[in-house]
Amino acid sequence: MSKKQALPEQAEEVLTEESVKAIETAIEEKIQLSVESALTNQDELYAEKLQDLVSAIDKDHTDKLKRVVEAVDHNNANKLIKVVKRYENELTGRASQFKDTLVESISDYLEEYLEESVPTQAIEEATKNRTAREVLSNLRKVLAVDSTLMSESVKEAVMDGKEQIDELTDKVNKLAKENNFLKEAYSKQNATLLLETKTANLPESKKAYLRKILSDKSPKFIKENFEYTAKLFDKKEKERLTVIKEEAYKKRRVKTDAPVQPISEKKEQKPYNPYLAELERSHK
Secondary structure, eight states: OOTTTTSOHHHHHHSOHHHHHHHHHHHHHHHHHHHHHHHHHHHHHHHHHHHHHHHHHHHHHHHHHHHHHHHHHHHHHHHHHHHHHHHHHHHHHHHHHHHHHHHHHHHHHHHHHHHHHSOHHHHHHHHHHHHHHHHHHHHHHHHTOOHHHHHHHHHHHHHHHHHHHHHHHHHHHHHHHHHHHHHHHHHHHHHHHHHHHHTTTSOHHHHHHHHHHHTTSOHHHHHHHHHHHHHHHHHHHHHHHHHHHHHHHHHHHSOSSSOOOOOOOOOOOOOOOHHHHHHHHHTO
16 A cells, blocks of 8 residues: 555645655554564564473473483382392302301311310310319309318318218128128028938938038029939939949950950030039039
């Protein structure tokens, strides 16, 4: 639109050229101000929208980046925790195994060293001595016995008690000897009486044999072996009579110049009896 078209024709006829120019200038200034104001408002609006857009983009990028960082941190933290736990377990297991091996090795070495250096008997004696000292110490504490008091006050009582114990010991020994003597005499008397009773009705030879074998034995021994000893005498007596008969028969039948055949006697094997063996050994 030109300046002339902006004013109606009637106004141009009425107004002077200077007035028209002034009006046109005023209109142009207002238009220019309106355009500048519109442009300014548009710039501000676009700038605000752009700022909002940038802020939204920054916030979205920030949230996404934050989530990515958190995810990476969480993943790395879990992996690091697993690595640390695995390292700790490995370290703990190896340390425990090493400790057990070390303790076992030291224990074996100490046992071997002690066995070589200190005999078992010496250790046992030392333990016994230590135990005895502890018992004596506890007794002293309980009885309130002081070492000085024990060495001075108790010494006389201990010596007196020892003398009494020695006297009683001598008396006991004498009584024991007398008792043993009486027991032996009583046993011999019973053995003699028992032997006389059992041999009262026997022949003199058998009676003498039995008394010779059993005279110094105990009554129990006589009771257990009397019958066997009597049978032994009967057997020997029978063998003796057999030999006598054979010798008498040989003298009648055998010629003086003929060789005499020795009679082989097959001895009967005797059953072994410990009591009889003892009797035979004692009277050989």
